[in-house]
Amino acid sequence: MGRWEPNARGRLERAALALYRERGYERVTVAEIAREAGLTERTFFRHYADKREVLFGGSAALQEFLVGKVAAAPADTSPIELVVAALAATGEVFDERRDRARQRQTVIDAHPELRERELIKLATLATALAGALRERGVEESAAILAAQAGIAVFQVAFVRWLADGERDMAELVRGAYEELRTVTAGG
Structure with a gap:
C-alpha cells in the first residue's frame, strides 16, 4: 500500500457498508474494513473515530449545509418555513444517493447502538438549526420548536424517500410539512 491513497474516505465507507450488510455490523472490525478498502487501520482512524462513524460521516457536512440554507434565506420567512426550506434542499444531496442511503438505513435499523447514534445526530442537527434561527433573531422557544418540528x-x-423510488426528497419534505400543518390545525 502506498502512503497516499485516493478517495480513502469513500473507499472506507463502501467497504464498511458492504461488510456490515454481508456479515452484520457487530461482526466486522476496523481492521477488516481497512483491509477490504485496501488501506491501513491508521488510515481508517485518520478519517473516523470508530466503526459507527463510517455510517454517520456526512453529518457535519449536512449540518453545515442546513445552517447555511437557513442563514441565506429571505428575511421575511417564518422560522418553520426556514427550516422546512433548508430540509427540502437536502434533495440536492440525497436524491443521487438513494441506494446507498437504503443500504445504510438497513444496517442502522438492525442495531440499537446505531439507532441511538442516529437519534443523537438528529438531535445535534435540531440544535444547530435552532442556533441558526436564533442568529436570525428568532426567540429561543420558537427556534427550538421550529427546529424540532422540522426534524x-x-x-x-x-422514511418515505427510502421506500419510494420516484419522488424526490424536496417533494416529500414539503408533503410531510403540509401534514404537520394539518395535524396542528386540528384537521
Whole structure:
C-alpha cells in the first residue's frame, strides 16, 4: 500500500457498508474494513473515530449545509418555513444517493447502538438549526420548536424517500410539512 491513497474516505465507507450488510455490523472490525478498502487501520482512524462513524460521516457536512440554507434565506420567512426550506434542499444531496442511503438505513435499523447514534445526530442537527434561527433573531422557544418540528418532518420524509423510488426528497419534505400543518390545525 502506498502512503497516499485516493478517495480513502469513500473507499472506507463502501467497504464498511458492504461488510456490515454481508456479515452484520457487530461482526466486522476496523481492521477488516481497512483491509477490504485496501488501506491501513491508521488510515481508517485518520478519517473516523470508530466503526459507527463510517455510517454517520456526512453529518457535519449536512449540518453545515442546513445552517447555511437557513442563514441565506429571505428575511421575511417564518422560522418553520426556514427550516422546512433548508430540509427540502437536502434533495440536492440525497436524491443521487438513494441506494446507498437504503443500504445504510438497513444496517442502522438492525442495531440499537446505531439507532441511538442516529437519534443523537438528529438531535445535534435540531440544535444547530435552532442556533441558526436564533442568529436570525428568532426567540429561543420558537427556534427550538421550529427546529424540532422540522426534524420530525425530515424523519417522516426520509422514511418515505427510502421506500419510494420516484419522488424526490424536496417533494416529500414539503408533503410531510403540509401534514404537520394539518395535524396542528386540528384537521
